[in-house]
Amino acid sequence: MADLRRSTPPPPSAWNLANAVTVLRFLLVPVFGWLLLRSGGDDTASRVAAFVTFTLAMLSDRADGELARRRGIITDFGKIADPIADKALTGMAFVGLSILGELPWWVTGLVLAREWGITAMRFVVIRYGVMPAGRGGKVKTALQAVALGLYVLPLGAGFDPVLYVAMTLAVSVTLITGADYVLQALRLRRAASNGSSAG
Template identity: 35%
Template sequence: MSNHVPSKDLPNRLTILRVIMIPFFVFFLLAQPFGETVSNWVALVIFVAASLTDMADGKIARKYNYITNFGKFMDPLADKLLTCCAMICLVGLGRLESWIVCIIVAREFTISGFRLIAAERGKVIAANYWGKFKTTFQMIMVILMVADIQIAAIQVLTQIVKWIALALTVISLITYFYQNKDVLKDID
């Protein structure tokens, strides 16, 4: 067995790779250069690979204590970019309701702004489990919608995952504010 230790910048490189993959995902999903079916599957593979980099970068950073300020900022931003771009594309394809995406995007901007206010006050707002569950369900929702498998049971599952993702989006917003209500005191 090898005791190979990854390079210290690997988590950040994976985060950057995730951001770089976004335009390729969008291109294949929307331009469909290989026809709808093949292009959807290429987009799906890109999205799944990008989602896996999210799991890998965090795991490596925590395991080897490679946590950086760049990673703290860019990892959640890369997640937001990936999922929000994907959902906006799905609206354009008629697979996801725009009002759901508006709620999700509004939550992401709100939490990002909230984190900036907290940072100005010297407080770091870490991701909580609700936020992690939210991201996981959003990614699963996107995977199911991009795959667009026309089997009744899969379509029902997709709808269930969509509603869970939306509920977790709202719950995570409320819990972030509740757990960090001290940040809201004395806002200028």
């Protein structure tokens, strides 16, 4: 028995490079927000800097995941902090653009209600099972990143149709995947209830 205990590797420490990248993404959120809102959003250099900061932060999302999987350092902290960091960053972008009057508040409200509602629901149904992030969620994040990035850049009015199409697509997929997660949660709860009844 003692030999078996010694052969079991200890869980990875939360103090690792992948989680450090996640924390860095959190720290970039206020920097991005300040650059976006600086001078009422009218400073071209600040808007470009905000776009670069936003892009680097979004790319770091892929980097920390790859690091964690490659090095076998996936932790509970990373599982929780990583998606929250993503939502904090995109949430700052949506709110900032609405403050500047460049994106309707109803769009921001709809997206944030979906994002944080699904996050809360994950915690509620975790006793029934884990709802993993599916391919749809990754597509949603990518579409949001592209749409928000285009809005953050100081593009001329001639690009407005491109911006509208990109944001419409991102919001549509956001709502569709949100509905899918709700159905997953209901299926998990039903399966757990059926299992309890059978037992």
